[in-house]
Amino acid sequence: MLRKCSHNLPTPIALTKQSAAALLRSCSGSPDQLKQLHSVLLTTGLSVKNSLLTGLLVALINLGDFRYARKLFDGMHKPRVFLWNTLIRGYSKNEMPVESVSLYKQMASLGVRPDEFTHPFVLKACSDLPEPWAGCAVHAHVVKHGLEFFTEVRNELMIMCAKFGDVGSADYLFGSMIERDLVAWNAFIATCVQVGHASRALTLFREMGPAGIRPDAVTVVGVLSACGQLGCLETGEKIYEYARSEGIVIGSSNMIVENARLDMYMKCGSTGKARSLFNQMPHRNVITWSTMIVGYATNGDSEQALALFSKMQNSGPSPNHVTYLGALLACAHAGLVEQGRAFFNAMVRSRSKDIQPRKEHYACMVDMLGRAGNLEEAYEFITSMPTEPDSGVWGALLGACAIHKNVKLGQVAADKLFLLAPEVASYQVLLSNMYASGGRWGSVDRLRLRIRKKGIKKVMGYSTVEFNGEIHVFYRGDRSHPQARNIYQKLEELYAKMKGFGYIQEVGSVYHDVEVEEKEAMTSVHSEKLAIAFTLVINEVPESPIRVIKNLRTCEDCHNFCKFVSRISMREIVMRDKSRFHHFRDGTCSCKDFW
């Protein structure tokens, strides 16, 4: 490599300081070229001053050769703040937050005074770290140096707070901003979506105009993402059309916007709309393909997911770890154990670091094996993991044990989960359900006591439906909706009709040690049933699908209920639960009762 480019470089004699600087500016080819230039400079006897070295360093960093850059940097006498900044930024932009933060630490301990450019970089690195402590320390520095009023610094502080779950502080930082510019709005909207406050993001979007800020394409991406999370298809499409008509996005030129749209369609269960958009897109990257594959997999169309995956391997970009997760999900949902194993082995064999199996791939495999009934193999799979299994992996095993009613192995998983994720109620609920289905009421009571002692709160289940751009929320047994009377009347009607078609209420999933009538009463008013009844009341257009989003997983009886309703009302029901979609059509579900 060195020899190859050596003839492009001038001989040492011809080189002056000016020509060296000019050469450096034009030398954006390869790090090797730059390194050679450096050694040439050293042989010239020219005094290689900081200014020249700085140029060299910047070029190296921009090319991503941090090792050589760092060597140069460490050899420099009192590098200027600008150089510290550049290196800190380089690390943070190239997913090396640890290096970025430790360089900042070094800077601080040497007494180099940071300027207003330093903190946005290092704060970004701090928010990429798994723990918030470094960020807190840097925050203190920001205040110490009196830099917290720079908009850029404030934005990064806000994002960091939001990423570590401190939405209150993020909110405060946004609200108290003196100059709230477009970037601040976009950052806050995006963080709202990331922490799961999608409806807040939509509210913010509506406030932008009155506040005198014109949204741009970045805003649109955030808002489309919010619509996906909420399952608001109508709203999402309206916002996209608005953005087109306002010239905020032009055609399909912005791939990120199109990807966000694609994802929104998939998250709303509209695989058809997603596919036709995909077919029309002028440019597709790995995210485009992954979004499609994951989308198909979660929507229960494993065939399409796997077909696209092989199409991608033939004529698309290289798959990454997310794409493979999509392929594994497709296998897990379709019960294609052999195919799934093959994908997993391909990942292990791959030389690319980017597609080595991660924890979520292991969790997916455990789910797949466990669901197919190979519980022992799933357990062995966990013990063979190169890294410490996390709650996702044990949770997958517990879920499979619940399906196959294997209390013994389920207990093993639950014990791990009690240590790894004591605050997640759903795991304890699963265990409790397993005890209950085995009639072990004593164990159920002991577990309940333990849950109460620890103060673990169950997440309340709810379902949402979008109608005319508004979101309607329902809880179990909820009567607060203005249409409550009509909804319950509709529900009665449905039950009466369904019973004629052979519907029998399945109460097993409730797993409470209460009288049968009471169980039945609770099951019959689950939130998803109310949401469906509501949609039937207000929207009688036969060909429009009923779209319901549920925050937890749906129970067996509701699943059965949906099948019957789809049949007797001739309406398609698209239900997104916590982990996947169910498309009900004419009495059957896309998940083939395998979920």
Added chain:
DNA sequence: ATAGGGTTAG
């Protein structure tokens, strides 16, 4: 010579 915000999985 350096500035902050955006899309996929869990």
